[in-house]
Amino acid sequence: MIEYFVHRASSFAGDIDNLFLVITLIIGFWFFLTFGALVYLIIRFRRKEGVKAQYIAGEKHSETKWTHYPHYAVIAMDVVIIAINIMVWVDIKQTLPPRDNLVRIIGQQWSWSFIHAGPDGELDTQDDVATVNDLHVQTDKTYHFELQSRDVLHNFSVPAFRLRQDAVPGRTISGWFKPTKTGTYDLQCAEMCGYGHGIMGAAITVHSEESYNTTMAQIQNGTYESHFQKRKGTKTKFPSNTSKVDDEDSFAVLLASVF
């Protein structure tokens, strides 16, 4: 369901959306079952003249099975959720796939600095490209990031990537992402960082290889026009309004494959 609101622009976005779907199906089932039971009992056993309530202590097995059996089913569902979740989590946060490129992300009150590693793929060398509030990445390349903060806690959050990570002063936190869909997306600070927290946004642009090289050249010769500034004050559209949601991933196709 998330993909109808936000673009799905990274390799693991689909995993998170599917996890959401699985949990929705499981707890949706429980919710409607429990809610239905509640509403049914309220209507069925409302007060009627001359009808006395029953005396049930709920201590005998024949009575407690009505709460215990659903309860065992809850445990089974919990195990399923935990298992799927840990699989996805290990993939995204616990493993670092081999990198194609590297970027350093520095949060400070109240802007983002990005240091792109440049052609040699190493940071702190001559060909590094530094930008403020504008992150440029190439599609289908695996990026490692080094997340740092200069002052307070910040949070590097890109909804289109389904990615979020706190930046902690005094630490360098590493992680990865692999963009899959070109376009410019919001990048927000998602951890309260003081007066300007609400405006601590940036733009992340996913390029094709050609457009990436052009942009990098523009930044270096000073003719670059900031994507972040250009986007300011505009309104984007829902993914479902701009292009068809990726058909392979959509809910309808998933359901079709199940049946």
Add this chain to the structure above:
Amino acid sequence: MSQATAAVQTDTHAEHHEELSFLYKYILPVDHKIIGMQYIFTGMIMAIIGGYFAYAFRMQLAFPGELVPLYGLVGPGEYNMLVTNHGTIMIFWVAMPVLIAGFGNFLIPLMIGCDDMVFPRLNRLSYQIFLVSTLVLITSFFVAGGGFGGAWTSYPPLSSVAEYSRTDWGASLWILAVALEFVSFLLGGINFITTTMNARAPGMKWMDIPIAVWFIVVAVILFMASVGPLVAGAVMLFMDQRLGTTFFLPSGGGDPLLWQHLFWFFGHPEVYVVLLPTMGIVADIISVFSRKKLFGYRTILYTAFATGGLSFIVWAHHQFIAGIDPRVANVFVVTTVLISIPLAEMMFSYIATLYGGSIEFKTPMLWALSFLASFLIGGVTGIYLGASALDIYFHDSYFVLAHFHYTFFPITIIGMFAALTYWFPKMFGRMMNETLGKIHFWGTFVPFNCIFLPLFLLGLAGQNRRVYNFQNYPDLAKQELQDIRIFATVSLIVLLLFQFVFIYNFFVSMFKGEKAPNNPWNANTLEWSTSSPPPHGNFKILPTVYRSAYEYSVPGREKDYWPQNEPPE
């Protein structure tokens, strides 16, 4: 004061409690009923302030940059201060004082059949410290730089360094107020536990104690066991702010994550500290108004113990992406999802209680049933957030916000109204108006869902919390999303307007309502066996208990209730 050993009761008991002057009766009371009402009234006044704050910042979100009627311009600094203090007030100055301190004080001695708390003066001191903490918090809104705006979790270094927060004294007074408040509840808590252990009426065994009292006691034990680390953390934070220590500052060798561990080690049990009293109150109300014995009294009790125990080992689920070792998250996913097991069992038992009942839809029962329905939504959406991988997307988003409002609103507001409408006759000796009560119920319950259900959608759309104006983000500035924000804000205004119905009903009924009989709901528990309102000293003759609290519709009896203190035939 303890009467547990007083096997022989005489009529002379009441003579120990002569009428007191106004000053000692209402201003410096030792009577648990008056202290309880002091807590409840203070909490209700703070709820009005918290609601006003919510109004101001929701208006800013719906109509960014425009003057808010009755407030003025909400800039980024004011916005941060409003959301921070809305959260602080609603949890620490409404939920805690009303549900635990307020109803705990009022109910425990009445429901276990003794004349007062075992430490009445400690009880008075507890309220006085609480009052001081309230005044300190209110003062913090008006000092130079304004009130603290670093979110109610107050993560350092933002909260510990004045240059970062720009609220030098606001931040210090805030942490001071919170620490004072905890001291107050520690004093109150020891009193609740001791009273319940030592001062129960003769014949009242552990398994005869009403669930409402049991759950308050379990909640207080959880609170007292978890609050230590946070008080230590608060002192360290205060020293960082005022004395220049660097417990939480990496440049001085400290660690910002330390505070998060200390805070959430308290913060998660705290959720169950406020949940359990409401759960207990709801159990009693459901049993009375469906004329049914509680389904599985012991099961419900044990699930509360299990929930309480588990709540101590789940705290890091607030920190999945805070920079902790990702491997640790897996452990906390398991413990967090495990909490659904006792809570589901508890919920099933409550619903099973309705089976075969004779349900009467009085106002307190409407509140209790609506609590079950809405807490169910809050509970199941918690599963999403306990799953660490989904938390990558939902952490600090409006999905989290909608989730915990679906737990805290039923707990605090719905629970408070359920308890107030149920015990109002006992508190003031008069009945509340049923029609106005039902208008107020529907006028609160429907807008409540209209506010928070749409916020789940905003969370799905990637909207983060604590941002004062979403027009700065092209992906969030879409008109469709703005329409949802406006809808939620309008619903909030409707909800707030309906509270005037309650305030009118509350005060008019208090002075002009129909006189209440001793036991208007035909309930079993001991507080309904004394007069309404109970005299100073509670009972003319201290009661003796013969049976459990939930003997409704016992076969072979003409009456469908059987008070705990009625001698067997």
